Amino acid sequence: MLEFDALTKGFGDKKVLRGLSFQVRPGELYGFCGANGAGKTTAMRIALGMLAADTGEVRFEGRPVDSAGRRLIGYMPEERGLYGKMRPRDQLVYFARLSGMGAREAKARADEWIERLGVKMGPKDVLDKLSLGNQQKELIAALIHRPGVLILDEPFSGLDPVASDAMAQALTEFTRDGVPVVFSSHQLDLVERLCDRVGIVRDGALVAEGTVEELRGRTTRRLEIALEGAPAGWASAVAGTRVVEARHNRYTLEVEEQVPVREILSAAQTHGDIVHFAWRESSLTEIFREAVTA
């Protein structure tokens, strides 16, 4: 288990983390989400020992993560700790050997990951010459030493859909081996599809956490209604609801908990012919918006 426990961190007068706590269980894929500047990178940097927390700590398997523990962590800092002038394959082999892997195994694993993640390069290309996406692929490939925990800052940014699938597959494989994996991302559709649990951070503290299903259950219900022949704006007058989307004759309403759905149904019926009337599942993007603006 990887535990972020009551982390606080300030830069000058600015409080960036305000008691951030969450846990990533063995074999769990945890999506770490939050608006720009919410403190995600700062928290990850603390876990990786690149920054010190003001208070609080990060523990792995019950022990505070120290420099020895950090060797178990596979990570992907935003500023890449890679050597731009080195050939990617050599770099992979180097990383693998640093963690104690034999030369032959390191080379074999490097080739396997390059192939799997579809890193396109000529035999002489150095890392600086690869496109951003390829560099990202290179980074996940730098995890060939089978880390005991993975902490990844925006591993999917800049990846094309095929590379993204390959990355997702790789992360899932780590979790299958029992590795706790946490990654930050603004790609909420992908987080929704992949993650076992999601944490949403706002101003340096967690404001929502759970499976997407659990978060959905705590989010305002949404009803989608299409009416023929209704006057424009009819939906705005329905008590206890708020129109969040109106396109042609189709409306999406947020419906307060206490409002009986039959009241909305009868309001709709008095205004026009119902073409569609159904609850709609909130997407993680909608859940996120509600969590960070409420």
Ligand SMILES: Nc1ncnc2c1ncn2[C@@H]1O[C@H](COP(=O)(O)OP(=O)(O)OP(=O)(O)O)[C@@H](O)[C@H]1O
């Ligand atoms: N070294 C620093 N000195 C001063 N302020 C900093 C420093 N590092 C981060 N900050 C500030 O801390 C806040 C949180 O930044 P952080 O990078 O952790 O956010 P984030 O959630 O990762 O954002 P994003 O989604 O944009 O990457 C920001 O306002 C940022 O400007």
